[in-house]
Amino acid sequence: MKNTFEIAHSFGSAAKTYALHSSVQEKAALQLGLNLQGISDNLPPGPVLEIACGTGVFTRQLATLLPEREFTISDISTEMVDACRANSELDARYTVIDAEQIDEENNYALIVCAFAAQWFSDIETVFDGIFKALIPGGYFLFSLPTDGSFPQWKETCEELGSHYSGNALPQAKAIEVYCQSKDSRAVINVQQISTKYSSSLFFFRALKGLGAAHRLSNHGASLSLESTSLLPVIRHWDKKSTDSIYVTYEVLFGALQK
Numbered sequence: 001m002k003n004t005f006e007i008a009h010s011f012g013s014a015a016k017t018y019a020l021h022s023s024v025q026e027k028a029a030l031q032l033g034l035n036l037q038g039i040s041d042n043l044p045p046g047p048v049l050e051i052a053c054g055t056g057v058f059t060r061q062l063a064t065l066l067p068e069r070e071f072t073i074s075d076i077s078t079e080m081v082d083a084c085r086a087n088s089e090l091d092a093r094y095t096v097i098d099a100e101q102i103d104e105e106n107n108y109a110l111i112v113c114a115f116a117a118q119w120f121s122d123i124e125t126v127f128d129g130i131f132k133a134l135i136p137g138g139y140f141l142f143s144l145p146t147d148g149s150f151p152q153w154k155e156t157c158e159e160l161g162s163h164y165s166g167n168a169l170p171q172a173k174a175i176e177v178y179c180q181s182k183d184s185r186a187v188i189n190v191q192q193i194s195t196k197y198s199s200s201l202f203f204f205r206a207l208k209g210l211g212a213a214h215r216l217s218n219h220g221a222s223l224s225l226e227s228t229s230l231l232p233v234i235r236h237w238d239k240k241s242t243d244s245i246y247v248t249y250e251v252l253f254g255a256l257q258k
Contacts, residue, residue: 004076004098007119007214011054012079014211018055019087021206023195025057025115028143028251031191032114033061035255036141038187040065042257044137046109050074051099051130052116056084062112063090069109072097100126104133113142115251118169124178131182134258141255146172146190148250156200156237165229172252183256194248200237203247204230 011018047070053059059073071092075081078096085094099113100120111130120126130140147169157164172190179186197203207213237245 004100008076008078010214011075011211012077014209015055015077015079015083017209018080018083018211021209022055022057024193024249024251025054025210027193027195028115028249028253029058029061031251031253032058032112032141032143033065035187035253036061036065036112039139039141039255039257042137043139044109044135046135046138047072047107048110048112049108049133051097051102051111051113052076052119053084054080054114054116056087058112058114059084059088059090059092063088066110099130102126102129102133106135107133109135109138111138111140113140113144115143115145117142117144118167123170123175127178127182131256131258136258138258139255140258143251143253144175145169146175146250146252148172148190148192150247150249152237152245152247153200153203153233156233156240160232160236162229162233165233170252172250175252175254179254179256183258185257187255188252190250190252192248193251194246197245197247198243199241200234200245203245204234 048062048066049072050059050062051074053073053075062071071090073084073090073092073094074097075084076096076098081094081096111134117123134140149169150166153166154164176188179188197206
């Protein structure tokens with residue numbers, strides 16, 4: 001079971017370092033922005049809600065692409081909401097919202113959730129609540145990393161015969177099937193996004209700097225860079241690399257209309 005308070009604390013603690021490590025999130029936000037451009041002419045009148053705004057990686061695109069809309073920009077972390085407000089030029093209502101507690105009906109023309117749904121305890125239940133909160137004809141736009149992410153990390157663990165200690169991520173096929181059950185015309189696409197690190201240690205430090213080192217099992221313990229299970233992975237991964245490593249995220253993008 002996912003501890004909402006611990007997740008909020010993990011990301012809140014990373015509010016000041018998130019931007020230093022968010023190159024993948026930035027790339028994914030650019031693609032999500034292109035997807036928004038593709039549906040913007042079909043959006044009905046009405047307000048926009050962003051869930052899990054973080055430091056404002058996608059919020060800045062909302063300000064550019066939909067300048068005349070009324071916005072509610074939210075995150076589960078107070079620190080992230082404050083960081084987003086400071087980083088954005090968007091005139092909006094900034095507030096703390098737990099996406100798992102959304103209980104509205106027919107309220108928004110667009111709801112956006114960029115690179116965050118993997119933290120929901122039950123994605124389909126949360127997505128049901130989001131879909132319910134849309135007005136007829138409204139859109140839900142989202143991106144999330146899937147279980148096809150981190151093949152290099154998983155391969156290193158297999159070579160060592162050790163357990164992969166990353167969080168289980170959503171299965172792309174399951175998300176696609178769900179989306180098509182809500183909207184037969186749902187647009188789903190998957191992209192590989194790779195980024196370069198000087199070493200695997202810097203990759204794991206980046207996860208921590210993003211607030212994404214929180215474990216969703218093992219009683220919520222964070223992924224420790226000093227753990228006896230992770231240190232051999234770091235050594236082996238770096239040893240088989242030359243002067244740098246690449247880490248690949250598999251990112252699913254979805255657009256559903258109510």
